[in-house]
Amino acid sequence: MSALPVSRPSRRTVLAAGVTVPLLAGLGVPTASASPGARVVPTAPPLLPAPQRYSPGGPGLPIVAARRIALVGDEADMLRSEAALLARDLRLAGLLDHHLEVLTTARPRRTDIVLEVADLPEVPHPEGYVLSTGHGIRISAPSRAGVFSGTRTLLQLLRSGGRPGGVVVDWPELDERALMLDIGRKYFSPDWIKALISEMAYLKMNTLQLHISEGLGFGVESETHPEIASPQHLTKAEVRDILDFARAHHVRVHPDVDSPGHMDHILAFHPEHQLVLRDGTRHPGYLDISRPGARALVREIVEEMCELFDGTVFHLGGDEYFPAPWQGTGPDVISDESAPQLVDYARQVTGNPAATALDAYEAYLNELAGLVRAHGFTPRVWNDDIRPGEGVSRIDPRTQADVWIRWNTSKPTAADYAAAGHDLINSNGDYLYFILTSEGLGQGPYKNPRGIYERWTPRTFMGAAGSAGDFELPAGRPVVGAHLSVWCDSPDAMTQEEVAEQLQEWLQVFAQQVWGSPRPVESLAELRSVVLSAVGTAPA
Incomplete structure (x- = not known):
């Protein structure tokens, strides 16, 4: 069993390896049932997703x-x-x-x-x-x-x-059935993205989240800050064409600009806004959210993307700013002691002398959430540092929680986020992460089509990281949607054609699970032989 690295390349990469976090051992996290759905009646024709009801005649x-x-x-x-x-x-x-x-x-x-x-x-x-x-x-x-x-x-x-001959009566259980595509680190051509949208629509998936901004690049043309666009990027004209194509296929496209972490690329052009800790440690990928100019920079970028995109949700990121439990509390990680400027800003903005760096982070995300809400978008953030009950303030409950991680059982569960008023999106990093790594496609015991089809359901959230257990959301707590995530940590590990080939079956099994109908067969092997070969792929 591998231990987690001491350095911090990316917690997404850590999850790609399927490793178990050492401090999680022996926590007794409950495991999900391996049979998340019942069979459809044998007379139903091969369809994907399977229908809710079918009557032959x-x-x-x-x-x-x-x-x-x-x-x-x-x-x-x-x-x-x-x-x-x-x-x-x-x-x-x-x-x-x-x-x-x-x-x-x-x-x-x-x-x-x-x-x-x-x-x-x-x-x-x-x-x-x-x-x-x-x-x-x-x-x-x-x-x-x-x-x-x-x-x-x-x-x-x-x-x-x-x-x-017969009658199909059918409907989805989830409002949002989505794929997140990392175009910040890897260029995907407009035609490739359109083909992806066609395939998603064929499988009744209805949302594409474009992860525009990442540590290695920015995937869309910017007129307010032209310097940040990657050498290969989508032009605004290409984005508008993609949006038109998606609209015709009833697929929404949501923009995703990640901050205040994962900003290495943007901050390389604006180093004055990088976070510098008390001991002089400079974090090239972290925004100093106490600086008015730093906050203005992100606001300008986000507002420009608001004006370009026409979806209903804007993803504001928010992940991996504060240290994970295994990173400790040294002077080189963000804390009240190491980043006093964040504490000062928090106390200024809240007017409370007990405010902490966490309150500064919450104020920052609430400011961005207000901006995108004014443009007609629902704000959404990763769940890492949504901490109900901590600090003197809170992240606005109107902001949706995209729940990908739970480091250990001391952290909030998906039910805790729901109880705090947040709508839930399930992006379980132990199942739903398709990650390009230096060794190829990231591996894990359940991070594959079989794990998704045979174990995962939209109510199966992470119980503890490293595939150490699942958390089943109790009945009565609604889930808005779920998404697969295509992360390009090592963008050259695959060509876009290879991504399409390997992603195909992930999309197929995920589409079945998020539609919410009874599964047509019990195992992935049966699905391959009985359904996938008959259904095929989107016409092209």
Whole structure:
């Protein structure tokens, strides 16, 4: 068993190795059940995610009989983009060799593919739908996003080779089903990102978080601070094109600018804002949040990204600023003793003489949260230093907690964050971290498709780091969503094509788990043979 390094390259890299933190031994953290879902009835066709309910019936209808996509109902005209995308994908998948006419009509034919927005009491989520393929093909949903979900299921049904008749009644359990992509350290081309979005949409994932800023780079053009953009980066025009493409596929794109840690790249251009401790230790990647100019620098960058992106959430980072338990309390790590300027700032901003460096950190994140909220975004931060009950202040409970880590059982649980008023996102670093390391893809006992499919659920949070145990969120505590994270600690370890190839199965099993339906089979091996081979990948 490896010990954690004394130096601090990245706790994300530490988790990539699947090592156990020595001080966690013997804590008796409860372990998750290895069977997080039941079987679907054997008559269900191979679909991914599996449907919530499927009822066989009717003879089915050969897709070659279809000549039109008929849009019906009060919102018929709003469905033209979904219809056009379905028609295109049917041709790309080789299911049709003729053009489908898209029209609005009150009298669809039996051979039409019918799309409609309608009230559906049996579907409890706006992204749910009802798909009938018994006598004609009809997709009904309470929203355009639900209709789009139904078209993805139709594509999978048709590509599986059969023409099953029946009714699918389906909906997601989680509002957000996401992937985080580290474009701060590795360049991914616009076409590659679009292909990723297509695949996510095919699997009914609905959110892409672009991690723009990291210690090695900044992945998007900046006009307010052009010096910070990496040599290879997305231009603003390319970002807008990606956003348009994502919108057509009902995928939200959230910006992610990490601070006050992980700022080596940005602060290399602004060393005057690097944190210098009492003993003279300079931390190239840490922002001195007591400096007005330092806070203004980050505000300008964040505000520019607010104006570029149109998602509903802005991720403000906040991770790895204070030391992990294994780093100790020496003069070279951030503490009240080593960074008195943070304490002075905390007391100034709170007016409380008992304020600490933690209160300075909370004030900093609350300031940024107010900025993005003013631009219409919900703020979100990593959970590292959300510490309910500590200090004289607190992180605004309207800020969402992205829960990736729990170092040991002395730290708050996901339930503690929920009790403090924070909405929860599950990004469990023991399962959901796809990490490019110097040795290739990061390993761990459960950090792989099998671990995700056979053990993890959206309510399975980290119980203690290093795969030392799971924490099952009690019933009654809601989870907004969950995300896979693609971290590029060693960006040259894989090409973007190799990332796509290796990530494919991670996406597939994750999509099943976050949809929340009963699993189609018990094991990953069965899923590969019974479902994945039939479902295939997004038409391209």
